[in-house]
Amino acid sequence: MSPGWNLGNTLDAVQNEGDWNNPPVVATTFDDIKVAGFKGIRLPVTWAYHFTSQSPDWTVDPVWLQRVSDVVDMITSRGFYTIVNVHHDSWVWADITASSANITAIEERFYKLWYQIGTKLACKGSQVAFEPINEPPGSTAEHGAEQNKLNGIFLQAINDAGGFNPKRAVTLVGIGEDSVKTSQWFKAPDKKFANPWAIQYHYYSPYDFIFSAWGKTTWGSDADKASLEADIAAVRGNFTDIPLIIGEWSASPTSLEAAARWKYYDYFTRTALKYNTIPVLWDNGNDQLNRATHEWRDPVALSIHTNAIKGVKNTLPESTTDGAATVQQSSAYIYHKLNTSVTATTLGFELNGNTLVDAKVAGKTLVKGTHYSVSGKDVTFSAAFLSTLLTPTTKPGEVATIALTFSAGAALTVNVVQYATPVLGATTSKLSATSADLLIPITWAGQSRPATVKAVKSDGGFLIDDWTQYLPTLQQARITYSGQWDWDATHVILKASVVDAVRAAGKTTTFTFEFWPRESGNVANYTLTV
Template identity: 55%
Template sequence: MIGPTGVLALAHTFGLLQSSVLAAVECTGTFKPISASEYVAAINPGWNLVQAVTFQDIKAAGFKSVRIPVTYADHFTGTSPGWAINGGWLQRVSDVVDMALDAGLYVLTNVHHDSWQWADISAAGANVTAIEERMYQTWLQIGQKLGCKSSSVAFEPINEPPINTEEQAAELNKINGIFLKALKDAGGFNTQRVVTLVGPNMDSIKTSQWFEAPTGYENPWALQYHYYSPYDFIFSAWGKTILSADDIAAVEKDIENIRANFTDVPLVIGEFDASPINTEPAARRKYMDVVVQKAKQLNTAVMVWDNGLDHFDRNTKQWKDPQSLQILLNAAAGVTNSLADYTTDASVDEQSSSAYVFHKVGDAVSDQKISISLNGNTLKSIATEDGKPLTPSTDYVASGGDITLKSSFLSTYFSSPAATGSKVNLTLTFSAGATAAVNVVQWDVPKLGLTSSKAVAGADLRIPVTWAGVNQPAAVKMRRNDGIYLFDDWTQYLGPLQAAYGTYSGQWNWDGNSLILTASTVNAVIAAGVSTTFTFDFFPRVPGNSLNYTLTV
């Protein structure tokens, strides 16, 4: 914690450096101060990483705010002691902030990737004095440039600062104070402006342990943390495509714990995500609901991370999972959602999901049941994606949350001659909350363009695939031909859907026409000197819906 003495010391240390950039900015017009609590309530829900051209789209979708991450590391034109930032870059930041304001959005902006470039106080041999100087000068200039913006604009000092020890955490607490000192010296409306201070790594546990707020400053402040847990579900690590009941309980406990440690502090989950690219739909939608509902209960704002691949297609202006969007918006408003049931037991050898109705090519068409947790709501109607309503008793029978789709209805989509793939999307409407989507899919086992090759170091291996159902792999098992797991032999203690499985993005990937083994995976096979079989699982994740590919050495 920085007390009054510390404030005076900082003033002495940094006071002489102000003249190296600009004098304190003076603003015309008025500034309508708001409290940190008012700001946090107003920004919920928010969005991350939006291009300027999508501000109107995000606003139209129902979001109230945008977090604009900015990297300054490549835009310094000066060195110590002034650390001048390119004026064109600062102007661009200002212009983008104005675009978001013009769209009617609240804004939170920060210093982003710099945290692991020049501002990493945990790095071996880190020059903490130089980092403090540069942080002060960076925020002095940002504060001068943005100092006359309205109270809809808030600042965040640094994104996810790496911290490993209590001593490093104490230094981060000091940097929060340096940030506030720079804003004060920058002039304008900055001492009245809301800020979101940060704890170690912006991790809820480390923040609860080591964060201490600076004293001696006037700014209304909230505390920001990020949430990407459970890690193995969010990042599809070790084959995990199931969100268990224990996982859900842990999520709720995590959010409750940080609130219990900061009972009177406005809280913001500045980043969280469960991506349609790599998570099963029903589990993903449940996760979205649990996080946002719990945050809402505990007066915590949420801001979704979207790098342009996850949720909103900036080119087509389409949402990849509109139900996740509806769930988030309703949960943020405190409205209860009805949600598709799915497998929660990680010990099983196959996985079901009521976000789908699956039919295997060649099987007889029969009635199929899906289950919905109504959560106090009632089912009002079911319709196809083109708006055609299904007829109760004829097309389906509903008993509470159990809905049986009749074979006579499904036969209009399922047959041996019919192509594989998504046949129709059904929309279930309830008395309140988000709709539920059910994707009706006819499937067969996909086909690979080749089934083996020799490992070649240094590049990703792309394997052509012809999809035959859901155009997305579920998980990839990686087992050497001598029986040893290529990675993480400890996964033998997990269930059969995870033992020997790799991790999405780092070890395997996919795109429209290819399954991908990453260069690091190929190199691991070469280093082991043993040919390795990769088993690609698809949805539905049931025995038989897999393909093997062998990488030889």
């Protein structure tokens, strides 16, 4: 399975395949995954909306069973291993923590579902593994015990279904597929089952960096690395002789700064392998592979991951890792400010034993000593060369990409960006009477995305998460991407949840949109008045 990839937001969509952001999967998608170097595919499937009868039979629509079987064949015919699961059912009908939960009914339905999946896929060979359920909710030892029971019900069902199932590999789960809860409450299955088994857990940590929360836009300090390693080492330490698989992990190119993201990819991958743990990349169809164009949205991250899997050392761009810093630097970019002189720019790299082999722009090889020079870990691009890419008055935006090839590992890119502070189409409005997203027109002037958003009430208090006062300066009062702020091609967006928070606070609130690079003054304010 290593490295593995998730076909996310597809057969697991609620309610049907195609209802979310991806069309029904086609076989060529798996060709793309093969070319990219992946060996295994996790196949999330939501079954909740495909039952044609109720208790006691819980019959699954045979058309849906056939569709899942057909996709499994698409995968295995290309030489992949695959893990088939029960996905969003975990919160649709199998939530054992719900106040209305009927545990007996959940157990009955769970058995009947897996018996039918097992029967349909009974003749699939050792390339196909099963996972009982995705991220089952829970927070107590009692919940953990019930999940252990469900793991046993799952094993009984597939064994009763016959075929290859009594020999089939399975990845059993703990509460939430969370590493800590799994370590606390997971119990090994009954030895009467002969199925080879592993434990699957998921890893999206640290939360603030992975989910662009509270202004956390850096990663890679010694403390960051130590925390990640401690997490993965702890699970291995608790399950010393059991195969482990991280069935979901990711660091999205949508919102995360490139250099920090690339360092995370590299260190996470190497650390997982150090502790004999298989990583399976989560891909919801928006973050990694563009299935329509067959292109990877961040090919550098992909190359870093696949090289790290092979044990090849990658060169990585230096970037700010000190959380207390008030200005952040990144060697994944050359930022040039509009209406300023073009000067030489030096970028630092973690070479990790590699050397720079060549540099290109638009396929044209740059001349060492003329266009750039190398001194130790630093690469300096001359003012004369950079002046061929932009002038003080070049229109803001991404103007060029420098491709760097090293003696080993992933090739890197450096985006050359002319920037000014973006301009909002309005700077104030009255709080609406109803709950809705607030779309604010913007004219981008550099990278077409914010770095983060700060929200401060008229009395000086923080609109959300007052505890962020104890965080470093560039994280205080910041709110969280996706759930609280977003953007599109022509707007920055305050989500309805944030507008509602202003209403609940009853205070006029100023939102400070911060842009890349994160430096003093590269912001735009918007006031929502009550």
